[in-house]
Amino acid sequence: MKLKIKGFTKPPTLPTDFYTSTESTLLKASESLLLQLPITETRESLYKGVEDLCIHKHSPKLFTSLKTLLQTHCTLTLLPKIKTFLLSSNFTIISLQTPSPTPKLFLTLLGKVWNDWLGSLGDLKSIYLYLDRSYCLTNVGVPMIIDLGVNLFLTEVLEKENILDLVIKSLIQLGKNRWEGEDVDVDLLRGGRGMLSALELYGRRFMREYVGVMKGFFKLEGEEKARTLPLKDYLTHCTSRFTETSTIALRYLESSSKGDITSLLEEQLLKPHVGHLLSQLKSIIEDRSCLKELYTYILRVNELPQLSKTLNEWIKSSAVDIISSEKGAHEQVTELIEYRGEVDGIWRECFGEEEFFKGGIKGAFEEAINQDGRENADRMAKFVDKLMKEKKNSEGDLEKTRFEEYYDNKYQGRRIEWRHSQYQATVDFRVSGSNKKYMLEVDCYQALVLKCFNEDTDNTGLTVEAIAQQTGLTFEELKSVLNSLAFGKPSKNGSTRVLKPVQKAPTDDNNKPIISPTQLFAVNFDFKNKQMKVRIQNISSKKEEEQKQSSEALVAVDKDRLILIDACCIRIMKSRKTMKHADLVSEIMGQLKFKAENKSIKERIESLIEREYLERGEERSTYNYLA
Numbered sequence: 307m308k309l310k311i312k313g314f315t316k317p318p319t320l321p322t323d324f325y326t327s328t329e330s331t332l333l334k335a336s337e338s339l340l341l342q343l344p345i346t347e348t349r350e351s352l353y354k355g356v357e358d359l360c361i362h363k364h365s366p367k368l369f370t371s372l373k374t375l376l377q378t379h380c381t382l383t384l385l386p387k388i389k390t391f392l393l394s395s396n397f398t399i400i401s402l403q404t405p406s407p408t409p410k411l412f413l414t415l416l417g418k419v420w421n422d423w424l425g426s427l428g429d430l431k432s433i434y435l436y437l438d439r440s441y442c443l444t445n446v447g448v449p450m451i452i453d454l455g456v457n458l459f460l461t462e463v464l465e466k467e468n469i470l471d472l473v474i475k476s477l478i479q480l481g482k483n484r485w486e487g488e489d490v491d492v493d494l495l496r497g498g499r500g501m502l503s504a505l506e507l508y509g510r511r512f513m514r515e516y517v518g519v520m521k522g523f524f525k526l527e528g529e530e531k532a533r534t535l536p537l538k539d540y541l542t543h544c545t546s547r548f549t550e551t552s553t554i555a556l557r558y559l560e561s562s563s564k565g566d567i568t569s570l571l572e573e574q575l576l577k578p579h580v581g582h583l584l585s586q587l588k589s590i591i592e593d594r595s596c597l598k599e600l601y602t603y604i605l606r607v608n609e610l611p612q613l614s615k616t617l618n619e620w621i622k623s624s625a626v627d628i629i630s631s632e633k634g635a636h637e638q639v640t641e642l643i644e645y646r647g648e649v650d651g652i653w654r655e656c657f658g659e660e661e662f663f664k665g666g667i668k669g670a671f672e673e674a675i676n677q678d679g680r681e682n683a684d685r686m687a688k689f690v691d692k693l694m695k696e697k698k699n700s701e702g703d704l705e706k707t708r709f710e711e712y713y714d715n716k717y718q719g720r721r722i723e724w725r726h727s728q729y730q731a732t733v734d735f736r737v738s739g740s741n742k743k744y745m746l747e748v749d750c751y752q753a754l755v756l757k758c759f760n761e762d763t764d765n766t767g768l769t770v771e772a773i774a775q776q777t778g779l780t781f782e783e784l785k786s787v788l789n790s791l792a793f794g795k796p797s798k799n800g801s802t803r804v805l806k807p808v809q810k811a812p813t814d815d816n817n818k819p820i821i822s823p824t825q826l827f828a829v830n831f832d833f834k835n836k837q838m839k840v841r842i843q844n845i846s847s848k849k850e851e852e853q854k855q856s857s858e859a860l861v862a863v864d865k866d867r868l869i870l871i872d873a874c875c876i877r878i879m880k881s882r883k884t885m886k887h888a889d890l891v892s893e894i895m896g897q898l899k900f901k902a903e904n905k906s907i908k909e910r911i912e913s914l915i916e917r918e919y920l921e922r923g924e925e926r927s928t929y930n931y932l933a
Contacts, residue, residue, distance in 0.1 A: 325364055328355045332368075332433070333375055339429045340379045342422065349433060357436040365441035369448065372434065376455055380462035384419055388469060391415050409476035410494065416473060417497045420459070427455040460505050473498065474512050478519050484554065485523065495558035508560060517566055524574035532579040537586035541599050544575050577607040584616040591620070591652075598656040610662050617663065618670040621649055625674035639689040646671060669899065676900035684860055733757075735804060737831055744833070746804060747841040751779060751787045756804065759829050767808040767826035774823075785821045790844045792827055793819050800835030802842050867900060871910045874898055876919055879931040887911075887927045 321327075335345045335352055345352075359368050391412065431438060431451050442448045449457065464470040477498045484490045502508040524547075531543055548571060555564035583600070590596040604613045628641050649667060657663055729750030736743050748756065754777045762768055770784055779787070792805040808826035811819040871894065878893050879885065885893070891907050911929070914920045920929045 320362065324362075325359065325367070328359055329364075329368065329371060331355060332359075333371060336372065336375055336430055336433070337379070339433075340375075340426045341383070342426070352433045353435065356434050360436050360440050365437060368434075368437060369441060372430075372437075372451070373454060373458075376458050377462055380458050384423065384459070385463050385466055387419060388416065388463065389467060392467075392469075392472070409479050410491065412472065413476050413480070413494050413498055417494065417501075420501050421497075423455065423459055427452050430455075456504055460507075464505070470507075470511075473502075474507075474515055477502075477512065478516050481516060481554075481558070482519065482523060484558075485520070485550070492557050499558055499560065503560065513563060513566060517570060520567070521570060521574060524570060525578075528575040528579060531575075532582055536589065537583055537600070538590055538593065538596050540579075540583065541596060541603065544571070544603060545599065547571055547575060572606050576603050577609070580604065580607065580609045580612055584612055587616050588620060594652065594656050597652065601657050601660075610660070614663050614666045618666045621667060621670040622674045625671055626677065629674060629677075636689070642675075673899045684863065688859055729753075735833070737833055743838070744835065745839045747839060749844055751777075751783060752791060752842060752844065754779070755784070755787050755791065759805075762828065765828050765831070767828035769823070770821060770825050770827070771823045773827075781823060786844060788821055788827060789819070790842055792830075794842060797835075797840075799837045799840075801830075801833055802835070802840060803830055804833055804842070806830040867902065868906070868910060870898065870900075871902060871907060872914060875907075875910060875914060876931075879920060879929065883931050884923060885929055886925075887929065890929060 331347065332352060332355055335347055338345045356368070359365070434451055438451050442450050460470075464473065477495060480490050480495055484495075499508065499512075502512050531540055535543065548568065551564060551567045551571065555561055555567060559567075584604075587600075590600065601613065604610060624645065625642060628638060628645060631638060633641070653659060653663055653667060731748055731750060731753035733746040733748055733753055733756050734743060735746050735756075746756070755773055758768060758773050758776045770781070770788070773779075773788075774781060774784055777784075788805065790802075792803055792807060793811075794802040796802060805827050806829075807819075808828050811821065811825065814820055874894050874897050875890070878890065878897070890911070891904060894907055895902060911920065915922065915929075918932055921932055922928065923930050
């Protein structure tokens with residue numbers, strides 16, 4: 307048996323009122339949802355009706371009918387509701403200029419209207435979902451149902467009767483009240499922000515006007531606070547404002563707005579008042595946490611040069627006060643070094659070792675020290691040299707102190723005084739391969755050096771550095787001792803050289819031996835003298851050594867200054883290219899931080915000409931820069 311399927315003799319047709327009746331049912335139910343009234347049909351049957359109309363190609367007509375319904379509801383229901391409130395409360399933009407509960411009531415009403423509208427749109431979307439997906443989504447220029455409703459709320463409600471202006475100004479007023487410390491309904495502000503964001507008005511309308519209003523607010527606040535508050539309190543106020551920015555941005559503004567508010571605070575509370583704030587720097591110089599806070603804010607507005615200038619002026623002024631005091635040289639230098647340590651501490655703790663300040667701090671101290679010519683610089687060089695010597699001898703000084711304390715306790719009323727230069731010792735010295743024994747009369751330092759060679763059993767020699775480590779003597783002290791033990795002049799009875807250089811020592815222009823830290827010295831077993839007791843005299847006295855060290859310190863200072871004169875001259879000529887002698891000398895003196903003699907500057911110019919950095923012009927008193 308076969309089953310045969312035959313086609314319809316007549317194609318099926320829809321009822322003549324299919325579209326009209328289905329659309330009427332859908333629109334009636336939709337209107338009830340917009341008015342938040344109950345509907346008699348099930349949502350499933352309504353969804354099926356939308357699907358049937360779309361399948362039978364009625365999507366465009368259905369979309370147009372739904373749009374007309376939404377537009378009519380906005381015009382005849384939502385807008386009148388808002389206008390009625392505004393008229394009943396006599397609410398105008400002008401009223402926002404004075405504190406009033408009206409903005410809060412207005413935003414509360416508007417928030418309810420907006421949320422009800424979104425809720426209704428969500429219900430409609432669930433019914434018209436098939437239309438949304440099959441028609442709106444696939445056709446360019448046709449908005450989705452939610453987007454359609456949001457756009458209609460903007461064009462048919464908010465943009466009528468200046469309502470949008472009232473919304474924005476109301477939100478700004480409440481936001482301003484929050485900055486002024488008033489208790490504000492955060493949920494109300496957050497809801498208003500959400501509505502404007504959904505309408506794509508947050509950035510291009512609200513924030514533009516909000517920033518404009520708050521700019522004036524913070525400008526006046528900054529002027530008043532800077533004028534009336536001490537620096538420390540003003541910095542505390544700024545910290546409070548920057549902290550509030552994070553809280554406000556998270557609670558009722560979009561997080562992206564934090565940068566706008568932060569920039570606004572920097573431009574109105576910090577940048578215009580930098581000079582005034584720095585004029586009070588001295589008042590917080592002892593408060594390092596406050597100073598660190600100031601540095602952070604100055605860094606925010608890129609005004610480090612102003613801070614550096616003010617700091618350097620304070621450093622120079624304080625250093626000059628120390629140098630100009632009536633205290634003794636020792637106290638002045640000690641206090642100046644302690645002050646430099648204090649400034650370095652501020653640089654590390656408060657300024658994060660910012661390299662930008664390093665050169666300025668150094669320059670401020672140099673200007674203070676060099677303001678009276680080379681007198682202060684010489685005094686500093688001598689004192690630092692003395693400190694270095696004292697540091698190296700600290701261990702020996704400790705032992706000496708202990709002995710003195712013991713002596714003072716045991717022999718009260720007596721005083722012990724140490725004079726190392728007058729110490730005498732007798733050292734037994736035997737020549738290898740001979741039974742002859744000498745008694746060497748030497749001072750304390752010579753005895754210490756000779757004792758080191760007891761450890762050199764194979765007589766390969768000891769370096770000057772090794773001897774210094776064993777004896778604790780400085781290099782300059784060792785040079786004097788080794789000169790007397792290895793290069794001393796022979797007496798009428800024979801040699802006094804109990805030591806010898808392993809390799810021949812180089813000599814200077816005066817034919818005197820040059821001793822280096824790595825030079826090797828060994829025992830001179832060829833030593834011969836007619837007497838059994840041989841006195842070895844030290845070559846230089848303590849006074850001569852101190853004079854030499856002082857002279858070397860001064861030479862070092864002069865050498866550094868000559869380099870500075872050269873650099874200053876080249877820098878000036880590189881920018882000017884051609885200058886007359888008098889103008890160049892005047893310019894160099896103006897830029898140097900120490901007083902230089904005219905003669906010294908002239909000698910350095912001649913030196914630069916010899917080294918082909920400069921050349922004389924057609925006029926002999928004119929110089930040209932050579933690239």
